Amino acid sequence: MLNFFKNKTSQLPDFWDRYAKSFENKISEQIDDLTFVVLDTETTGFDFSKDRILCIGAIKLKNQQIEIKNGFEVYVKQDVYSNETAKIHGILKNDPEALVSELEALEQFLNYIENNILIAHHANFDLTMINNALLRHNLPALKNKYLDTSDLFKKTLIQSNLLNKKAHYSLDEIADKYAISKKDRHTAMGDAYITAIIFLKILFKLREKKAVTLKQLFK
Amino acid sequence: MKNTISQRVADFLKNYPPFNGLKNSVLQSLSEEVTIIYKEKDSIVFSEKEAGHDHFYVVHKGAIALAKAGITTIVDLCDEGDIFGLRPLMANENYELEAKAQEESILYAIPIEIFKPLALENKAVGNFLIESFASNTRNPYSKSHRGKLYSENTADVEVTNSELKLLDLQNVPYSKKIISCSPRTTAKKIAELMTQKKIGAILVVKEKLPVGIITDKDLRNKIVTGQFPITTAASKIMTSPVITYPKTLTVTQAQMAMMKSNISHLCLTKDGTPNTKAIGILSKHDVMVSLGNNPAVLIKAIKRVKKIKSLKPIRSSIMELLKGYLADNIPMTIIAKIISELNDACIKQVISLSLEKMKTPPPTNFAWLTLGSQGRSEQMLHTDQDNALIFEDVPEELLPKTTEYFLEFSNLVTKKLNYIGYEYCPAEMMASNPQWCLSLSEWKKTTSHWIINPGTDEVLLSSIFFDYNAVYGDTSLATRLSDHIFYTVQKYPIFFVHLAKGALQNPSPTGFFRQFLVEQDGAHKDSFDVKNRALRPLTDAARVLILSHHIKSINNTSERFEKLAELEPNNREIYLACSYASKALLKFRTKQGIAHNDSGRYINLDTLSKEEKIKLKRTFKTIKEIQELVTLRFQLKSM
Known part of the structure; x- marks a missing residue:
């Protein structure tokens, strides 16, 4: 996994070790006993190499409950900035609201997520963004297992030749479908919340048909 | 934080x-x-x-x-x-x-x-x-x-x-939006206003104080009889003084007051006397609604709904009504008629409210179809919504725009239907799906394709179009489509064979030892699927048989069997048994659904009494017989 030489030259910070160590504890196999971390990021754009994370929002979901005070929201100080995406998320460059450095944000984030399963909508995007940030600070990629609500949603649709499934379902489309209020859309935490509710609804839909194990969700 | x-x-x-x-x-x-x-x-x-x-x-x-x-x-x-x-x-x-x-x-x-x-x-x-x-x-x-x-x-x-x-x-709910006129307003104006606002009474107000009331009855007795010309001022024909009450009036008090003075409308004022501002008007209808359930009142209430939100309580009232009917053991034929009438009225209201929400009126005529059980008037409980939209053909260059309009409209309707309790169809068989929102000739093309190339899916799809009900819009569009389908089917009789085959593909209700066959896994493990194993075989059989007689105006399964009994006197007995069985099963399902607040599709056998189990099993015998008849009729054994 880790390059031996690299490991020697650059000692990984303590917070990473703590994070990596948390994986020594096995997580439960029962969906209702698990804590899921549902997250979303706001970024300066969609280019994995050029663009940067402006905000990470996440909430913890356990046994169909979300404790608000256990939410996670961090705004990141960045030099890269785009006026185009600012129109979407409304985060101004160096917004005074509790800005922290990227490394500090990653530290807080890793402390928060520990070994829990991550959930995001189009998870690949958010996780690649985070992994690239980790890489910039010479840190390895995230070790967590993750679920993508866009993929899970497709499992709720009937298997039928009569139905043309789309390759992707956007957060807006699914939120509309499930009549979830789209207030706070395009704030990282607001989107994380919408994603969490979508995940719960999907789980319910799937369970209605058949008992669902964690393994099946990852299939 | x-x-x-x-x-x-x-x-x-x-x-x-x-x-x-x-x-x-x-x-x-x-x-x-x-x-x-x-x-x-x-x-x-x-x-x-x-x-x-x-x-x-x-x-x-x-x-x-x-x-x-x-x-x-x-x-x-x-x-x-x-x-x-x-x-x-x-x-x-x-x-x-x-x-x-x-x-x-x-x-x-x-x-x-x-x-x-x-x-x-x-x-x-x-x-x-x-x-x-x-x-x-x-x-x-x-x-x-x-x-x-x-x-x-x-x-x-x-x-x-x-x-x-x-x-x-309880305090009575009253309408707070008061429609009023001045003592000088003419009778003609008043009648126009009342028609426009769909109200039965108007308050006559002078300096904000109620001085009189004019009801439909006043207009009939005083104007239509010719006693007064239609230009008469309100003050001449109004009933005065107004009978006023405080807003804390209870339902019972309101009822008593109306009976005592033999009037149909009460005026509620700030302090209960005619010397303060009017704050609301209370009609006999309001009292009836708060007293409870009666189809006529409910229909009226549905038609008056201005906001989707107010449909929700009415839907619960419909469920209450249904429960009452089932408890009173009223014949299923009647229950089904009334309840589907009410459900249709709800859908109609949702559609017309959605139409008002659109920025422009529809570019051309359209028809809204409910499909499946709703189309057969067999939907008692809130189940999935299955619907489709047909619009009149437009010149080719206008087609994309027109399609876009109706899709937006259908999206609105399906969302609102979902809000009042109709689940989305998991197979996306809804007008909001571009495949289910087409012009008449597009529909003709699609259905012809299904009929000429009858695979399993195609048979299933086209069969849906034999069980539709055009609830809103230009119904001739729907008729033209089914004429086309019938015409095509005549040319491809092999289609019937496929349809009949489809009708026999449902899982059997009982096993070799006549025990109930229950679901093997999933959330409904060990419960009996009454929809797939019992109702579906009957519905499918009725459809293929009635279609082979070229009869298309009857959608309801039990009515189809009754018609078949009439057409084929030698099979009369079995058809009547089927008609009875389909009603009994529907009632079964509805009762189960009400008891468990779900679609009633899965029955937990442990909760059934011995008698109920026997009843259920008796219908299975009928199912078996009708399936044998279908097999023989369409010579499926030799295929």
Whole structure:
């Protein structure tokens, strides 16, 4: 996994070790006993190499409950900035609201997520963004297992030749479908919340048909 | 920590008592402590006798039913913004009622530890807790307990206002939007206004005080008879003085007042005398609605609905009506007719409200079709919505725009239908799907393709179009489409063979030893699928048989069998048995659905009595016989 030489030259910070160590504890196999971390990021754009994370929002979901005070929201100080995406998320460059450095944000984030399963909508995007940030600070990629609500949603649709499934379902489309209020859309935490509710609804839909194990969700 | 979600919670709570009495900063910090809980339909929040939780609950989305365990009557139904489970926590007692999610719900759980000091400190909150405000109820389920924080203890004799225990003593809901005219307005103007506003009475107001009332009856007796010309001023024909009451009038009082003075409308004023401003008008109709359930009243209520939200309580009333009918053992044919009439009226209203929401009127004629069980008038409970839209052909260059318009429109309608309780169709068989929202010639093309290339899917699809019901718009579009389908089917008789084959593909209800066959796995493991194993075979058989007789105007399964009995006297007995069986099974399913608040499709066999099981099994024999008949008729054995 880790390059031996690299490991020697650059000692990984303590917070990473703590994070990596948390994986020594096995997580439960029962969906209702698990804590899921549902997250979303706001970024300066969609280019994995050029663009940067402006905000990470996440909430913890356990046994169909979300404790608000256990939410996670961090705004990141960045030099890269785009006026185009600012129109979407409304985060101004160096917004005074509790800005922290990227490394500090990653530290807080890793402390928060520990070994829990991550959930995001189009998870690949958010996780690649985070992994690239980790890489910039010479840190390895995230070790967590993750679920993508866009993929899970497709499992709720009937298997039928009569139905043309789309390759992707956007957060807006699914939120509309499930009549979830789209207030706070395009704030990282607001989107994380919408994603969490979508995940719960999907789980319910799937369970209605058949008992669902964690393994099946990852299939 | 203040964050986006706590902000969202605070924004919601501030709209509802007692939180609206809290200072913003206090509400903020309270919201930060909230836990958001997702409850699946039918899951329990707390059960009777359970020790109090650390939290009480506010309904954010959905509905929670409070009931005594073991008794099916719901004591209270809490919806958005309602609080429940607080009283036992304040009094350090166990829960007296069971709280169960009536539908999928999202709850905000507020820690009592943090809320209690607020309640004691803040007068507005404290007062709210003491006051019972059952008076503003419109909920048919609630006898008297709705909205009262202290109400969860049914045995509680301390209920501050013991009067509130009777339904009839509730304050009556009245229309607050008063339509009025001046004493000088002409009769013609008044009639126009009343027609436009769809009201039966108008208040005559002078300097904001009510001086008289004019009803339909006044217009009939005084104008239409020729006694007065239509240019007569209101003051000449109005009934005066107006009979006024305070707004705290109860349902019973209102009824008595109307009977006493033999009038159909009461005027409610600020202090109850004609010397203060009128604040509302109360019609006999309002009284009827609050008294309860009667199809005529409900239809009227549906047609008057201006906001989708008001359809929800009406839908619950329809369910109450259905329950009453089933309990009274009224024949299923009649029940089915009335209930589907009411359901159709709801859908119609949803469609016309959606049309009003569109920026422009429809570019051309269209018809809204309900398909499947709804199309066959067999949908009693809230099941999935299956629908489609046909619009009149337009010149090719206009087609994309027209399609776009109707798709947007259909999206609106399906969303609203979902809101009032129709689940989305999991197979996307809905007009909001571009494949189900087509012009007439596009539909003709699609259906021809299905009929000429009858694979399993195609047969299934085209069969849907034999069971439609055009509920709204230009029904001739639908007729033209089915004419086309019939014409095509005649040319490809092999289609019937496929249709018949499809009708025999349902899983068998009983095994070799005549035992019930139950589901092997999944959430419904060990329960009996009455839809697929019993109702479907009958529906499918009825369809293929009636179509082979070229009869297309009958959709209902039991009616189809009755018609078949008439057409084929030698098979009369078996057809009548089928007709009976389909009614019996429908009733079975409906009762099960009501008992379990679901679609009634899966039956837990342990809950059936011996007699019910025998009844159910008797219908299986009929199913077997009709399937044999279909096999012979279409010579499926030799294929």
